[in-house]
Amino acid sequence: MYQYFIWNGVSSLDMGVVMLKAPSIFIPQRKVNEIKVSGRNGVLHEDEKTYQNYTKDAECHVMDRSQIDEVCGWLTGFGEVIFSSEPDKVYRAYIKNQIEFGSILKNINDFLVQFDVEPFKYSVNAAGDALELTAPTTIRNSGTVYSEPLITVYGSGDITLTINGADFPLYGVQGSITIDSEMMEVFKGNTNQNGKYGGAEFPRFEVGKNEIRWTGNVSKIKIQPRWRWL
The missing domain is CATH 2.40.30.200 (Elongation Factor Tu (Ef-tu); domain 3)
Structure with a gap:
């Protein structure tokens, strides 16, 4: 072949x-x-x-x-x-x-x-790796290096996303908001929402287990984890 x-x-x-x-x-x-x-x-x-x-x-x-x-x-x-x-x-x-x-x-x-x-x-199977969370959970990064995910939070008001003990605050969410850790941008549709983000850094998933939880009015969270390897 x-x-x-x-x-x-x-x-x-x-x-x-x-x-x-x-x-x-x-x-x-x-x-x-x-x-x-x-x-x-x-x-x-x-x-x-x-x-x-x-x-x-x-x-x-x-x-x-x-x-x-x-x-x-x-x-x-x-x-x-x-x-x-x-x-x-x-x-x-x-x-x-x-x-x-x-x-x-x-x-x-x-x-x-x-x-x-x-x-x-x-x-190659990026679509199949996508996650949808409705309750706090632990996910596993099976890659060989930390990933820089795309995270969309659906909810309203002030929300704090917590990953491995680190807080990533979101202020005044209206319907949904997206955090792109790779691009270091926060947006909704085509509108920049960086002013609603209070994190000192951007979320990342370490190799192995990653604990995800949140506070605030959240209906679901969609994650494209972007697993990667060296």
């Missing part, structure tokens, strides 16, 4: 492209600053607790050279990529190289695609 990748919802097989070699799987590099101190041996290390983008190389082959223009038009820009070697994970990426046919690999129909990917990979 051919190896393949899916770029922005389109399978390479549908474009007449197969992967000769799937990209390697490895952990992204952590951002650590080296600080040299005069008169001190060695260096100090300052851990920023974040990770760098990295490149995943996909060696490919186009079966029909008449499709090259169509393939080049498809393999461009930003989007999401899924590799057949990791069918349950999706990467956020952009294509960083100018694709050249036959210039790097031996066969004139062969070419290299370089995906510059963000540090984390996400669940």
Whole structure:
């Protein structure tokens, strides 16, 4: 069976492209600053607790050279990529190289695609991971790194959402309000609601168990947890 990748919802097989070699799987590099101190041996290390983008190389082959223009038009820009070697994970990426046919690999129909990917990979089944809570509960993050969820609270008035003992106050809620921890924004529809948010930071789900409770008039809470892996 051919190896393949899916770029922005389109399978390479549908474009007449197969992967000769799937990209390697490895952990992204952590951002650590080296600080040299005069008169001190060695260096100090300052851990920023974040990770760098990295490149995943996909060696490919186009079966029909008449499709090259169509393939080049498809393999461009930003989007999401899924590799057949990791069918349950999706990467956020952009294509960083100018694709050249036959210039790097031996066969004139062969070419290299370089995906510059963000540090984390996400669940392909994001919709299936969604949660709806009507009572306090404990959820489990089965990923390998904390997640930055999208949380919509349905209710009214002043509400305090509590996750793992940390409080995230919401003021004057009218119907619903959404906290996007990844974007660090609070909104309702297209309206910014940052002024109604009193949290010092934004909610996150740590690896393992996470306790969720709240006070105030809440009918339900919908969560897109955005589980992710290194």
